[in-house]
Amino acid sequence: MTLTHAQAREIASTLTIETRAFIDGRFTKAVDGGTFESVNPATGEVIAAVAHCKGADVDRAVAAARRAFEAGEWSRAAPEARKAVLLKLADLVRANAEELAVLESLDSGKTVRDCLHEIGNEVPNFFQWYAELADKTFGKVAPTGESALALIVKEPAGVVGLVLPWNFPLLMAAWKLAPALAAGCSTIVKPAEQTPLSALRLAALAAEAGVPDGVLNIVPGYGETAGQAIGRHEDIDIVSFTGSTEVGGYFLRYAGESNLKIVGLEMGGKSPFIVLDDARIDDDLVEHAAMSAFWNGGQNCSANMRQLVDRSRVEEFADRVAARARAFAVGDPLDPATDIGAMVTGEHQDKVMGYIAAGKNEGARLLAGGERIGAPGTFIEPTVFTDLTAAMTIAKEEIFGPVLGILPVSGLSEALSVARDTPYGLHATVFTQDIDRAIHLARRLPCGTVAINGFTEGDIKTPFGGYKRSGSLARDNGAEALDQYVQTKTIWFSLNAAE
Ligand code: NAP
Ligand code: MG
Numbered sequence: 001m002t003l004t005h006a007q008a009r010e011i012a013s014t015l016t017i018e019t020r021a022f023i024d025g026r027f028t029k030a031v032d033g034g035t036f037e038s039v040n041p042a043t044g045e046v047i048a049a050v051a052h053c054k055g056a057d058v059d060r061a062v063a064a065a066r067r068a069f070e071a072g073e074w075s076r077a078a079p080e081a082r083k084a085v086l087l088k089l090a091d092l093v094r095a096n097a098e099e100l101a102v103l104e105s106l107d108s109g110k111t112v113r114d115c116l117h118e119i120g121n122e123v124p125n126f127f128q129w130y131a132e133l134a135d136k137t138f139g140k141v142a143p144t145g146e147s148a149l150a151l152i153v154k155e156p157a158g159v160v161g162l163v164l165p166w167n168f169p170l171l172m173a174a175w176k177l178a179p180a181l182a183a184g185c186s187t188i189v190k191p192a193e194q195t196p197l198s199a200l201r202l203a204a205l206a207a208e209a210g211v212p213d214g215v216l217n218i219v220p221g222y223g224e225t226a227g228q229a230i231g232r233h234e235d236i237d238i239v240s241f242t243g244s245t246e247v248g249g250y251f252l253r254y255a256g257e258s259n260l261k262i263v264g265l266e267m268g269g270k271s272p273f274i275v276l277d278d279a280r281i282d283d284d285l286v287e288h289a290a291m292s293a294f295w296n297g298g299q300n301c302s303a304n305m306r307q308l309v310d311r312s313r314v315e316e317f318a319d320r321v322a323a324r325a326r327a328f329a330v331g332d333p334l335d336p337a338t339d340i341g342a343m344v345t346g347e348h349q350d351k352v353m354g355y356i357a358a359g360k361n362e363g364a365r366l367l368a369g370g371e372r373i374g375a376p377g378t379f380i381e382p383t384v385f386t387d388l389t390a391a392m393t394i395a396k397e398e399i400f401g402p403v404l405g406i407l408p409v410s411g412l413s414e415a416l417s418v419a420r421d422t423p424y425g426l427h428a429t430v431f432t433q434d435i436d437r438a439i440h441l442a443r444r445l446p447c448g449t450v451a452i453n454g455f456t457e458g459d460i461k462t463p464f465g466g467y468k469r470s471g472s473l474a475r476d477n478g479a480e481a482l483d484q485y486v487q488t489k490t491i492w493f494s495l496n497a498a499e
Contacts (some may be wrong), residue, residue, distance in 0.1 A: 001120040003098060008112050008334040011102040021051040021220060022203035024064035025213025031056040036222070038196060041109035041342040042333050044376030050196050053219035058188065058229035061217035065159045065186035066235055068214030075156045075184040079135035082182060086131035089209035090124040096205060097124075104169055104198040105333045109342030109378065112334050114296060118171045119198070122460075126174040129460050130182035130482070137482060142490075149493040154486040156184030157262075158237035161230035163223075163251070164199070165243045166192035166344050167299040167400075173199050175476045176240050181211065183485035188217045188236070190227055192243075194344050196220035223247060232258045240484055242266040242301075242476075244398075245424075245469045264474025264484045266301070266465055268398045269426030272419040273304035273455070274441065276412060277312050279431040281320065284454075289317070290324040292429060292455035293404035294382045297340045298352075301470075302427035302449070302457050306388075306395060308415050311408040318386045318406050322367035325382040325404070330373055342378045343401060349378040352401030359385045359394040364405065390418055398424070412437055416444055425467030429455045448475075 003011070019035070020027040034052035039045065051057075069075045074082065093100065097120035104119065105112040142150035162176040169191060180187050191199040196218075203218045219226045227247075231239060231254030239261055241251050248265040255261045273292050279285060292304035309317045333341035343349040349372065356370050369381030380402055388395045388407040395405055409415045419428060425447040432438050432453070442450040448465045449458055457464055463475035474484050 001097060001116050003101070003112060003116060003336060005332075005335045005337075007098075008102055008105075008336070011099055012106060012334060015099060015103055015106075017048045017103065017197060018200040018204065019048045019050045020200070021053050021057060021061075022200060022216070022218040023057065023061045024217065025207060027200075027204075030054065031060070036193060038107055038194070039345070040106045041345055041378045047106055048197060050200075050220045052225065053190075053221035054225040055229040057219055057221070058226055058233060061188045061219050062159060062233055062235050064214035065188055065217055068212055069156075069159055069186040073212045074181075074215045075186070077184070079137075082184065083131040083134045085210040086127045086134070086178070086182060089206055089211070090127035090131065092205040092209055093124040093127065093202070094120065096201070100170065100198055100201055102334070103201060104195070105341070107197045108166060108169060108195045109333055109344055110296065111338050111341045113336050113338070118168060123170050123174040125460055126178040130178040133479060133482065134182040137479075147495055149495060151491040153489050153491060155489055157485050157487045158185060159235060160185045160187050160238040160240060160485060161233070161236045162187055162189045163227050163230060163239060163241045163243065164189065164191050166194040167296060167301070169195035170198040170202060172242050173202060175481070176242075177216070179481040180240070180485045181215070183482055185238075185485050186215050188219060188230060190219050190221060190230055193220070193222050228254065231255065233261075234259045236261055238262045238264065238485065240264040240474065244268050263472065265472040266474070266476060267470050269301050269303070269424045269466065269470050270306060270396065270398050270422050271302055271304045271424070271427040271429075271447070273307040273429045274415050274419060274431065275307070275309040275313060275317060276415065276430070276432040276434070276437060277310040278433050279313065280433065281313060281317055285431055286317075286320045286324050288429070288431075288455040289321050290328075290382075290404075294325065294328060294340060294402050297343060297380070298402035299344060299400050303400075304427065304429050304455060305399060305404055306419075306422075307404060307406045308409045308418055309406055310415070311410050314386065314406065314408045318367055318384070321404065321406070322384045325368040325384045328382045330379050330381060340379075340382065340402065343380055344378075346378050348401070349380060352380055352399060352403065355394055355397070355399045355401070355403055356383055359392070359403070359405070362392045362394070364388050364392060364394060369402070390421060396422070412441070416441060419445060423469045426470035427451070427457070
């Protein structure tokens with residue numbers, strides 16, 4: 001699926017933008033009439049005034065979700081009925097992907113090319129895959145003697161709050177909504193304040209597909225308002241959150257101070273990309289190194305920003321990665337030739353520029369980039385530093401922007417100890433031609449995904465999540481994602497002899 005620059009601009013100029021919250025099957029203003037602005041970071045233009053939901057709106061959404069859940073039209077429907085609706089939703093997303101992608105690009109600064117890929121392919125695949133899983137997930141029968149029959153059944157867990165980040169707005173919504181809806185839950189989605197628009201559009205498509213009133217609610221707002229109200233709500237059973245480690249901690253506190261709801265967390269990272277001395281440094285490796293850092297402008301939780309390269313190979317690796325970084329086209333997100341769009345906000349751009357300054361001040365060597373591009377747009381050049389030491393700020397903290405750091409290491413054991421020396425544990429990539437060393441590292445690295453000889457997050461079939469401060473036991477993707485949204489019940493029949 002592709003769009004020319006002219007087609008993308010044409011769609012952008014004719015879009016109708018839904019700005020109201022979606023509660024109980026209807027678009028509605030916030031109870032207090034409040035709004036907040038959504039800005040296109042590539043131009044600085046305000047593109048919409050969006051309903052600002054607060055506690056009263058979240059209360060309405062939860063009441064609708066609870067009523068729908070107890071009524072059972074969705075939660076107790078035959079799984080093939082939910083499957084049919086979710087398959088229709090997948091088709092509707094595909095049919096509307098071009099408009100959704102342009103909308104998301106305007107709202108987030110992401111390139112329309114990436115948005116089209118995510119929304120034309122991945123988002124509908126999520127609804128389709130979990131739709132197909134809905135009627136293929138079985139319970140168990142426990143082994144007993146003939147005096148009993150013990151069933152272990154999975155039930156939809158209830159009302160769930162889904163709190164989302166801005167870096168992959170509709171994709172993160174689909175990662176959570178698809179399994180939650182397939183499981184039979186009722187949902188309240190809070191998109192990030194920077195990127196609320198695509199989720200609102202999705203709500204209309206879900207209603208058209210036949211998702212019953214109250215089963216899917218969207219409450220745009222701020223973290224401190226709508227987000228906190230979800231976290232502290234007494235009648236939400238589960239929260240699934242993707243975002244920063246700091247805010248993930250708030251959700252644990254909110255739960256502890258309210259109804260002890262179950263909290264699933266997917267959080268930040270500072271993931272290593274390890275190049276051992278035997279790796280073949282060819283175009284493929286260089287492409288993986290660059291894309292692992294600069295994909296989505298580095299605004300990616302699994303970005304491999306700590307590139308731990310064997311000292312004997314650092315020079316050739318650094319030269320080639322810096323050359324590749326300079327070749328990325330940065331600019332107008334609606335131009336399909338653009339590789340990297342805008343940082344999501346001016347504030348975020350400033351934060352990333354602060355890390356670039358720290359890299360320079362603390363003695364890292366700048367090989368490529370390092371500057372802002374353009375105003376009022378919030379662009380940053382793909383930036384490569386080398387000669388990092390483990391103590392430097394840019395070697396330790398999650399930057400969430402296009403800033404790749406190369407840290408020389410000597411041998412496998414130093415690579416492993418530096419890679420492990422982080423509070424995070426989301427992802428790692430290893431390049432080596434030695435299968436024994438690859439497996440050794442894969443087993444010893446404490447993180448949710450280890451990619452060997454190619455940067456990847458896996459795919460829809462493989463669970464994604466973090467160890468340590470990158471996540472809880474919850475996983476998105478794969479059959480494992482359904483576990484976040486079901487409860488396990490034992491039903492024990494005590495039996496008498498029948499004759
Ligand atoms: P964030 O600031 O933690 O925000 C995430 C969500 O939490 C937003 O909807 C936000 O609302 C809300 N929030 C903020 N403060 C809150 C509060 N006090 N109470 C309740 N909710 C609150 O994260 P972000 O900046 O959007 O996203 C970047 C982070 O997400 C990075 O750390 C990245 O690594 C992580 N991430 C992780 C994964 C993964 O799968 N592990 C995937 C993508 C991103 P607002 O609308 O007000 O911002
Ligand atoms: Mg925006």
